[in-house]
Amino acid sequence: MVAGNPLKVAVKVKSREDLEKIRKDILEKRDSAKLTVTICSGTGCRAYGSENVYDAFNDEIAKQGLEDKVTMRSTGCHGFCERGTIVVIFPEEICYLRVKPEDVPEIISETLLNGKIIDRLLYEDENGQKLTHESDIPFYKLQNRIVFGNNKFVDPKNIEDYLALGGYSALSKVLSGMTPEQVVEEVKKANLRGRGGGGFSAGVKWETTRNAPGNIKYVIVNADEGDPGAYMDRSLLEGNPHSVLEGLIIGGYAIGANQGYVYVRQEYPLAVENLYVALEQAREYGFIGTDILGSGFDFDVMVHKGAGAFVSGESSALMSAIEGNVGEPRPKYIRTAVSGIWERPSNLNNVETWATVPLILDKGADWFKSIGTENSSGTKIFSLVGKVNNTGLVEVPMGITLREIIYDIGGGIPGGKKFKAVQTGGPSGGVLPESMLDIKVDFDELSRIGSMMGSGGMIVMDETTCMVDVARYFLDFLTDESCGKCTPCREGVHLMLKILNRICAGNGEEGDLEKLEEIADTVQTAALCALGQTAPNPVLSTLKYFRDEYLAHIRDKRCPAGVCKNLISYSIDSAKCKGCGICLRNCPVEAISGEKQKPHTINQAKCTKCGTCLEVCPENFGAVIKLSGGKPVEIAGAR
Amino acid sequence: MREGAVDYIVKPYNLNVLEESIQKALGPVQAEIKARKDEDKIITGPDIPLSVPENIRSESSSSALIQTLLAIQAQNNYLPEDALIWVSRQLAVPLTRIYNVATFYKAFSLKPQGRHLVSVCMGTACHVREAPRLLDKVTDTLQISPGETTRDLQFSLTTVNCLGCCALGPVMMIDDKYYSNPSIEELKGLFESLRLEKEAV
Numbered sequence: 001m002v003a004g005n006p007l008k009v010a011v012k013v014k015s016r017e018d019l020e021k022i023r024k025d026i027l028e029k030r031d032s033a034k035l036t037v038t039i040c041s042g043t044g045c046r047a048y049g050s051e052n053v054y055d056a057f058n059d060e061i062a063k064q065g066l067e068d069k070v071t072m073r074s075t076g077c078h079g080f081c082e083r084g085t086i087v088v089i090f091p092e093e094i095c096y097l098r099v100k101p102e103d104v105p106e107i108i109s110e111t112l113l114n115g116k117i118i119d120r121l122l123y124e125d126e127n128g129q130k131l132t133h134e135s136d137i138p139f140y141k142l143q144n145r146i147v148f149g150n151n152k153f154v155d156p157k158n159i160e161d162y163l164a165l166g167g168y169s170a171l172s173k174v175l176s177g178m179t180p181e182q183v184v185e186e187v188k189k190a191n192l193r194g195r196g197g198g199g200f201s202a203g204v205k206w207e208t209t210r211n212a213p214g215n216i217k218y219v220i221v222n223a224d225e226g227d228p229g230a231y232m233d234r235s236l237l238e239g240n241p242h243s244v245l246e247g248l249i250i251g252g253y254a255i256g257a258n259q260g261y262v263y264v265r266q267e268y269p270l271a272v273e274n275l276y277v278a279l280e281q282a283r284e285y286g287f288i289g290t291d292i293l294g295s296g297f298d299f300d301v302m303v304h305k306g307a308g309a310f311v312s313g314e315s316s317a318l319m320s321a322i323e324g325n326v327g328e329p330r331p332k333y334i335r336t337a338v339s340g341i342w343e344r345p346s347n348l349n350n351v352e353t354w355a356t357v358p359l360i361l362d363k364g365a366d367w368f369k370s371i372g373t374e375n376s377s378g379t380k381i382f383s384l385v386g387k388v389n390n391t392g393l394v395e396v397p398m399g400i401t402l403r404e405i406i407y408d409i410g411g412g413i414p415g416g417k418k419f420k421a422v423q424t425g426g427p428s429g430g431v432l433p434e435s436m437l438d439i440k441v442d443f444d445e446l447s448r449i450g451s452m453m454g455s456g457g458m459i460v461m462d463e464t465t466c467m468v469d470v471a472r473y474f475l476d477f478l479t480d481e482s483c484g485k486c487t488p489c490r491e492g493v494h495l496m497l498k499i500l501n502r503i504c505a506g507n508g509e510e511g512d513l514e515k516l517e518e519i520a521d522t523v524q525t526a527a528l529c530a531l532g533q534t535a536p537n538p539v540l541s542t543l544k545y546f547r548d549e550y551l552a553h554i555r556d557k558r559c560p561a562g563v564c565k566n567l568i569s570y571s572i573d574s575a576k577c578k579g580c581g582i583c584l585r586n587c588p589v590e591a592i593s594g595e596k597q598k599p600h601t602i603n604q605a606k607c608t609k610c611g612t613c614l615e616v617c618p619e620n621f622g623a624v625i626k627l628s629g630g631k632p633v634e635i636a637g638a639r
Numbered sequence: 640m641r642e643g644a645v646d647y648i649v650k651p652y653n654l655n656v657l658e659e660s661i662q663k664a665l666g667p668v669q670a671e672i673k674a675r676k677d678e679d680k681i682i683t684g685p686d687i688p689l690s691v692p693e694n695i696r697s698e699s700s701s702s703a704l705i706q707t708l709l710a711i712q713a714q715n716n717y718l719p720e721d722a723l724i725w726v727s728r729q730l731a732v733p734l735t736r737i738y739n740v741a742t743f744y745k746a747f748s749l750k751p752q753g754r755h756l757v758s759v760c761m762g763t764a765c766h767v768r769e770a771p772r773l774l775d776k777v778t779d780t781l782q783i784s785p786g787e788t789t790r791d792l793q794f795s796l797t798t799v800n801c802l803g804c805c806a807l808g809p810v811m812m813i814d815d816k817y818y819s820n821p822s823i824e825e826l827k828g829l830f831e832s833l834r835l836e837k838e839a840v
Contacts, residue, residue, distance in 0.1 A: 043802075043804065047807055081805065081806040082806045084806065228761075228763045228764070228765075228766075266709055267799070305709055307709060307744035308744050308746035308747075309743065323702055324704035324705055324740075326740055385763075385805035386768070392806065423763065426763075457763070470767075473763070474763075610775065
């Protein structure tokens with residue numbers, strides 16, 4: 001789909017001066033005034049059919065003989081996933097959203113050839129005002145996209161785009177003028193904390209690995225992003241793989257490791273593909289291989305695909321998987337930085353952490369510290385998903401409030417519904433209610449109030465989400481993903497799930513909540529790895545902030561959000577039903593009966609609680625009601 | 640029969656009748672496997688790409704185990720027993736350990752999967768957008784539960800924990816195509832057309 005490496009390099013880049021010369025050559029060949037059409041081709045937009053849009057452009061441009069006038073570029077994820085397929089036209093930075101192949105001929109004839117803007121494809125704010133430039137759109141304006149922002153300029157399959165932006169200059173600076181110890185110091189000074197969720201100081205980890213005894217050491221990229229709802233790492237790896245590789249090579253130099261690994265989920269085929277292309281091109285240019293940039297430093301990278309286990313994202317489990325074993329964690333009396341793959345010192349960091357490293361070396365630790373809060377420097381990429389208007393990937397400085405993320409950037413809750421909670425940190429994290437919306441997001445603050453940063457998943461929930469069901473959902477996930485090695489996790493999490501299943505089925509008993517808390521305490525204290533130790537978090541945080549909802553399930557056999565199937569029922573108000581028959585026709589199990597023009601009834605024995613009748617009943621009748629515990633379930637806002 | 644049994648035999652058993660009945664039940668599966676072999680979709684033995692890069696061989700060839708199994712799974716859509724025996728010899732890894740690995744990771748299947756893989760996303764964002772309801776629609780239409788394959792070996796259903804297309808939630812995939820909250824009619828149409836496609840080939 002994309003042109004391969006256009007500039008076949010005959011000779012590897014030998015030095016810093018060499019690199020700058022090549023960069024200059026690339027820039028000179030590029031005409032910044034020339035029309036460039038960039039199309040987001042991350043997996044999210046591909047699901048919207050962005051490949052068809054790209055092909056439509058290519059076909060039409062070829063047909064009209066416009067190749068000399070227009071450059072096509074297929075880029076990584078832009079982040080505004082709710083409005084895919086995103087097309088940005090340079091040099092004016094005209095941003096078209098929700099583009100379909102049918103729109104392409106018009107875009108070419110109106111915008112490319114005649115310079116006219118097509119209004120209907122523009123972003124419209126809540127006042128009806130149209131915004132032309134991507135950087136004016138509130139979703140982007142309030143972010144600080146130091147790591148993620150380059151995605152839109154880069155074709156991941158073309159290293160020249162990365163070089164044109166200044167790529168690999170940090171590496172050349174490091175290799176030509178800094179000792180490994182100086183690099184470690186700079187990263188420590190910047191206070192770069194692990195973006196995978198642990199929040200541990202990357203610089204300190206690097207130092208530990210560097211000082212550990214042994215000649216052979218490894219550096220690893222953890223791209224096993226397993227938290228459901230989080231896909232930041234995928235978009236970085238798909239969209240700008242060189243940023244991660246550059247960080248990894250710098251890390252290898254600093255630590256004294258000549259071998260790097262990228263452990264990537266096999267569920268990310270596009271990321272794997274782009275990674276392989278990037279590695280090949282990096283090798284051609286000599287950024288990976290022997291005597292890199294004439295420094296005498298050798299480094300190579302191997303890609304290792306995961307095989308579908310959430311727990312293998314845990315650092316010791318990941319290293320076990322690289323060895324070809326099952327991904328089971330081990331107790332960390334000795335840290336993996338000292339004894340990792342094949343018992344050699346191994347430094348593991350998250351994708352986002354590695355991608356931040358070149359920026360720190362380029363612009364300095366002080367620059368990095370100037371962003372964010374005192375103990376959490378820099379930015380964090382979050383995946384803002386769930387019941388939110390502007391679903392997508394947002395990069396914000398540490399210290400921004402949850403309210404700003406969800407409402408100002410995220411555009412609030414769709415359908416006029418009420419915000420209920422936001423879940424952060426994936427299955428290891430917790431939920432935060434409305435009263436916490438004004439806390440400043442950083443590693444320590446989130447932990448303090450009962451959740452955690454995690455890898456960056458941020459799932460927004462509204463009043464139609466049942467918090468007991470959410471806790472049950474996470475325990476279900478964790479029971480499935482638990483490796484089974486240690487009893488507290490294997491048995492304890494399973495027991496907690498059994499109790500929650502009973503509560504959601506309407507069989508909750510007095511004492512259940514106390515039992516949950518007791519088991520949670522044991523699991524937290526005694527589990528072998530972080531999966532088990534943090535497994536109780538969703539339960540504990542929902543108990544802390546939404547205990548009433550649990551009590552309603554247990555005492556009143558009522559699900560206030562109207563979700564738990566055993567606790568809800570649908571019925572037809574005979575006063576409002578006009579007998580139009582729409583619900584009868586649509587019921588998948590034929591549970592509704594009634595004559596035309598006469599009130600219909602639902603046979604409760606047959607009803608599977610699918611909710612179709614409520615959905616299809618005409619709004620002006622509104623005859624179908626959802627009940628729970630004998631009372632109607634009240635939901636504000638449009639259906 | 641209502642629970643899904645294909646046939647029943649009355650006592651006293653006649654071995655010929657029993658054999659015929661078994662053939663009838665296995666018929667569609669055997670036809671599908673044969674079709675795949677004809678289409679070169681199944682490889683065994685020395686044809687298996689042994690993904691052991693040079694600089695790892697000296698270290699520990701067993702490190703290549705998972706990558707090799709992934710390659711076999713991708714090609715055959717399951718892990719045939721004779722392929723595993725061959726891998727065990729090549730990489731000097733005990734068969735028991737291969738089974739340990741194959742049953743630990745979700746990407747592997749020891750039984751042939753359907754020609755088309757139907758994956759329903761049950762990630763948190765999709766869950767909050769009523770993914771369980773979508774799953775009900777799919778199980779009702781295909782008449783199988785997650786982890787099962789249709790009797791004609793055409794469709795396997797699985798749930799996945801996140802496809803990373805949260806803006807389309809609740810989302811599902813059939814092979815490599817994405818569908819956002821399809822209706823039961825749309826699902827019926829999609830599965831039917833895929834079945835017909837195979838018959839046409």
